[in-house]
Amino acid sequence: MHSHSSPAPLRADVVVVGAGIVGLAHAWHAVRAGLSVVVVDRDDRAVGASVRNFGHICTTAQSGRAREYAVVARETWLRAGAEAGLAVSAHGTVVAARSVAEMAVLDEFASGRDRDEVCVLGADETADRLGWAVPGLVGGALMPRDLRVDSPAAVPALTAHLARLGVVFRFGENVVDVVDGVRTTHGSYVADTVIVCVGHDVDRLFPVLASDGEVRRCRLRMMEIDPPRGVRIDPGVFTGSSLLRYGGFAETAAADTVRAELASLDPDMLTHTVNLMCTQRPDGRVVIGDTHHYERTLDPFDDEALDALLLDRFCGLFGVDDLVVRRRWRGVYAASAQGPYLHASPRADVVVASVTSGIGMTTAFGFARDVLAQRGLIP
Ligand SMILES: Cc1cc2nc3c(=O)[nH]c(=O)nc-3n(C[C@H](O)[C@H](O)[C@H](O)COP(=O)(O)OP(=O)(O)OC[C@H]3O[C@@H](n4cnc5c(N)ncnc54)[C@H](O)[C@@H]3O)c2cc1C
Structure with a gap:
């Protein structure tokens, strides 16, 4: 999946920065809508929050918007589990x-x-x-209704499945700026939409957005x-x-x-x-x-x-x-403190999407679907 010798696809409908669950959730909905998708991550594999958690999909205890997202996410986990052959436990x-x-x-x-x-x-x-x-x-x-996955196994399984669906993963490339596309330590990408899913590192790329969003x-x-x-x-x-x-x-x-x-x-x-x-x-x-x-x-x-x-x-x-x-x-x-989701568009072609509460495994699939729909990329 990772090779610096093969030429980078320079252009895609959507470039996602970050291969944690939030980035993967965006890639999932985008590729299934027929869009070309590249996911770039600075590490050789996802090692962030998405593999360090309990893998607890706690749908029921959510409220408000998180609950709406969690309902969508639950269905998506079940579908992704069946399609990607990843174990989703349904013992509640x-x-x-x-x-x-x-x-x-x-x-x-x-x-x-x-x-x-x-x-x-x-x-x-x-x-x-x-x-x-x-x-x-x-x-x-x-x-x-609550589900459970083994995150250190589920995230790579989801990644491999998305690669089979046509998502191009570029691991080991640090994104250094998101101006007129995406510039990494290894090259650059042009996209109609760049979706930045870097979790808690929003402040590294968008310091003002991060400080305004607390x-x-x-x-x-x-x-x-x-x-x-x-x-x-x-x-x-x-x-x-x-x-x-x-x-x-x-x-x-x-x-x-x-x-x-x-x-x-x-x-x-x-x-x-x-x-x-x-x-x-x-x-x-x-x-x-x-x-x-x-x-x-x-x-x-x-x-x-x-x-x-x-x-x-x-x-x-x-x-x-x-x-x-x-x-x-x-x-x-x-x-x-402002709420469980940061969703902003600092430039016309850029969306920043971060789950700002400890419920990314539970809700990312629903959040991502909403982010893409609001942008008109999926129905
Ligand atoms: C200990 C713990 C327990 C948790 N338990 C649960 C739980 O049981 N249920 C639940 O729903 N949620 C849980 N959560 C929350 C959940 O894990 C997070 O909300 C979710 O994983 C966030 O996903 P993410 O993709 O935003 O972040 P991450 O998984 O951290 O991914 C961000 C990715 O962005 C990449 N990146 C960052 N900067 C750059 C850059 N400049 N260039 C390229 N790549 C970059 C990183 O390498 C990383 O792979 C838990 C979290 C933790 C830490």
Whole structure:
């Protein structure tokens, strides 16, 4: 797929900068509409947020525009999975509630949704769905429409599939400017439309746009552990802290009580904006996280106390004394106080599209379809 010796296609209907999920989602819709598409990425393969996440397609918990995008994205993941032969798990999400306040959020949330979207569960049923007995479990909820992918496998599989559909990938080319086309460290491209999907690095190419849009970097800690007691966890797993993060939950009146409860019982969870959640990889290892720190320039030092905090809270969730960590990493995504999407056209032929909240896997396919439709490139 990558060769600097073959001549670069100099012209395409659409040039996409960035081969993360947002760039791939634009390429997906554009190539299927019959447009010629080139995707340029500075790295030899995608190694950004799109392969560092939980792979959790949390459709149900979204609200507003993100929910509309998530519905489109869900269908697209299922189609892409079938077409590209990438595994899309449809076991939904289970929320483990460990307090009455958390159950109140789930009850309120469920009362505004269809029964096939969210189903409130008792403690025993929640434990059955999860696959292990959570200490202190009060109850929970199942959101059966949510999906899960193994991102480090899914992103390359999607890339290879798009290449088969005719998308030209140019990896290992850093885009240095987007003026009259795209200029890279290796050449230049001309396009009717350039779509810049560089995630949190918008400020490198469009500093004014990034500062007007209040785009910052969100730094997250992640780990992969051996499954405690060999547990098999089919769904994605949310906990009480997740109820403060996703629009659908956070907009309930009862969410305030969960926040107050956490502030008094476990304030470190709020200080480091922990969203205690996990997903299991096909090989059985469990991806756990995460903490959130917001900054324009990333602090280079990772504090061991944050990993200790996460491991301690996961020991509590799994009811074990210790966990075996196999891998640790840092993730970074774009964040903005102005909302979950940056969508701007700084020049007539250029569109900048970034998901500015941690929901790119869940919504990028819907966002990209809207970006392309607003430009009249697809119906
Ligand atoms: C730890 C973590 C957990 C998450 N969990 C979830 C989850 O479970 N569910 C969910 O929905 N979302 C989740 N997210 C959010 C989601 O991963 C992101 O919203 C999404 O991956 C952003 O995609 P992207 O394509 O914009 O960014 P990226 O994947 O970072 O891709 C941007 C690409 O642009 C390229 N690029 C940048 N600058 C240039 C340049 N000048 N020239 C060429 N190429 C360039 C980079 O090399 C990179 O490949 C999580 C994020 C993190 C970090």
